Amino acid sequence: MKFSKSILIFLFFLSILGAFSYAFYRTDGNVYKSIQFTLYFLAIKIGLIGPNVSLKLDYHQPNQQLVSRVGYNPYVSILDKDRPSGLLMDSIERSSLVPQYSYSQDAINQLRAGDSRVREAAWLLITIWMLQQQSVGFQPVRQAPPPPHRQLFGGTSSSPRNNYFSKSSQPGTSLQVQKPSNMPQQNFSGLTPQQKRDLPDARDGFIREKGHPHLGVGYNQVKFKTPDHGSAHRLPVNEKGRTPKTEKNALILRDSILNMPNRKNIIWFDNGMYQGGTIRGYDSVNLYDPDTEVIAVFKKRSNGQYSRFATTCKLTDMERDFFLSSGGNFVTEPNLKDPKVLHIIKNLTNTEKNNDF
Amino acid sequence: MTSKYNKIRHLELLRRFLDFKKQDKNIYDLYLENRDEYLELSRYQRMLHDCFFWRHKKEFVLSIENYINDSIDFEQFEINFSKLWWKSMNENKGVERDLELVKNFEYDPKSDGFGSFMTCIFRQFEVLEDEECTEQEVKDYVRDTLQEIQPYL
Numbered sequence: 001m002k003f004s005k006s007i008l009i010f011l012f013f014l015s016i017l018g019a020f021s022y023a024f025y026r027t028d029g030n031v032y033k034s035i036q037f038t039l040y041f042l043a044i045k046i047g048l049i050g051p052n053v054s055l056k057l058d059y060h061q062p063n064q065q066l067v068s069r070v071g072y073n074p075y076v077s078i079l080d081k082d083r084p085s086g087l088l089m090d091s092i093e094r095s096s097l098v099p100q101y102s103y104s105q106d107a108i109n110q111l112r113a114g115d116s117r118v119r120e121a122a123w124l125l126i127t128i129w130m131l132q133q134q135s136v137g138f139q140p141v142r143q144a145p146p147p148p149h150r151q152l153f154g155g156t157s158s159s160p161r162n163n164y165f166s167k168s169s170q171p172g173t174s175l176q177v178q179k180p181s182n183m184p185q186q187n188f189s190g191l192t193p194q195q196k197r198d199l200p201d202a203r204d205g206f207i208r209e210k211g212h213p214h215l216g217v218g219y220n221q222v223k224f225k226t227p228d229h230g231s232a233h234r235l236p237v238n239e240k241g242r243t244p245k246t247e248k249n250a251l252i253l254r255d256s257i258l259n260m261p262n263r264k265n266i267i268w269f270d271n272g273m274y275q276g277g278t279i280r281g282y283d284s285v286n287l288y289d290p291d292t293e294v295i296a297v298f299k300k301r302s303n304g305q306y307s308r309f310a311t312t313c314k315l316t317d318m319e320r321d322f323f324l325s326s327g328g329n330f331v332t333e334p335n336l337k338d339p340k341v342l343h344i345i346k347n348l349t350n351t352e353k354n355n356d357f
Numbered sequence: 358m359t360s361k362y363n364k365i366r367h368l369e370l371l372r373r374f375l376d377f378k379k380q381d382k383n384i385y386d387l388y389l390e391n392r393d394e395y396l397e398l399s400r401y402q403r404m405l406h407d408c409f410f411w412r413h414k415k416e417f418v419l420s421i422e423n424y425i426n427d428s429i430d431f432e433q434f435e436i437n438f439s440k441l442w443w444k445s446m447n448e449n450k451g452v453e454r455d456l457e458l459v460k461n462f463e464y465d466p467k468s469d470g471f472g473s474f475m476t477c478i479f480r481q482f483e484v485l486e487d488e489e490c491t492e493q494e495v496k497d498y499v500r501d502t503l504q505e506i507q508p509y510l
Contacts, residue, residue, distance in 0.1 A: 194487075194488070225486075241436055241443060242439075265383050267385055290383040290384045290386075291383060314446075316406070316473075320399070321396065321399050324385065324388045333477050334477040
């Protein structure tokens with residue numbers, strides 16, 4: 001008995017320590033929050049606070065497993081409503097999809113009866129499991145696997161819904177770029193804002209069109225561009241003339257960009273440029289919709305990886321004229337009006353000179 | 358850009374383009390099939406574009422002056438100016454493909470190039486958004502633009 005008590009005490013302190021270190025890690029080193037989390041954890045353990053889980057132990061289904069469905073789920077859609085924002089964990093709930101590995105009826109009865117050792121052991125197991133999953137109250141950020149050809153995150157049906165994302169998201173979540181769980185804080189802090197926006201996110205989308213470069217539509221970059229560029233994709237604007245920077249709007253914009261290859265008259269410029277010939281210039285893949293004059297720019301990467309979404313906007317007549325004449329170099333009007341810059345740009349892109357820029 | 362506006366020619370080009378569209382073709386197809394005609398039509402569209410911006414010139418200039426004189430901060434300026442820009446763009450959009458509206462349209466030669474100046478300011482917002490310039494640089498650009506458009510006013 002002494003031995004088992006020692007183990008329990010050891011596990012108890014181990015779990016407290018684990019809770020603190022977990023919280024410390026997940027809050028990026030915030031000691032105050034970590035202590036808060038640990039105290040809360042401790043309060044649950046000693047029974048001061050009743051855990052929600054007990055409510056879920058419905059005696060009508062005694063053999064089912066407590067499962068926390070972790071929210072890494074790339075099947076995110078704007079089509080579904082009312083999903084708790086931010087947390088991708090769907091909350092602790094019963095699932096019949098985990099057939100074995102369940103508590104015995106006996107153990108559950110003991111839990112109900114308040115057997116402290118069994119309860120302690122159960123909580124330890126839950127704690128260890130949660131630590132493994134890293135999913136309590138925080139959103140894990142993991143890279144979504146590339147989807148199959150043009151099936152945006154894996155839909156297989158021909159319905160628009162399934163060809164997009166089958167899980168929902170909701171506006172109002174934190175709009176900060178989140179640090180990936182496997183990235184040290186120091187490395188994350190050292191990134192530029194653009195590099196942070198380029199970090200993978202479960203809500204990223206991909207375009208894989210046969211015969212064209214593969215494109216990535218990074219959620220964080222889309223979100224960043226939403227206020228000033230949402231209106232080019234018919235998103236609503238507020239009294240300030242901007243599209244509110246909500247997750248919902250960012251996802252709508254993302255989906256609109258992802259859907260651009262399906263537009264009737266879409267034109268691909270696989271070897272295009274963005275501001276080519278200027279200090280801001282780079283090689284890009286550009287999608288152009290002649291019906292709406294909207295383009296989407298995807299910055300090419302030297303390592304052969306998919307080109308990454310950079311921006312989208314509505315072209316002016318002057319920009320469109322140059323864009324088409326140059327074979328897909330999107331240069332904005334200020335540069336086109338600058339004779340020195342224009343001269344360099346024209347030489348770079350061999351634009352024919354009998355137009356009146 | 359030439360400031361000569363020929364409404365008869367504009368209408369002729371627009372009519373042909375609308376017929377072209379009925380064949381399920383678009384502006385890019387016109388560019389590919391008849392580049393000169395495309396550029397000529399585009400030039401007239403730019404003139405329309407200038408006029409619609411010109412109609413709001415007082416509001417544009419007031420917004421610019423308020424910003425230059427520090428009566429409003431950058432954020433407020435961006436909001437005011439962007440709303441005006443989109444308003445002008447959307448008004449233009451309704452007209453440029455409508456024969457009747459173009460027929461009744463009165464071109465004002467004073468407006469030549471005005472819309473482009475305003476677009477240049479609008480585009481600076483994205484340069485700033487991408488952290489490739491500072492607010493002060495945008496302000497300097499706006500100030501320079503105000504000087505450039507003085508002959509128009």
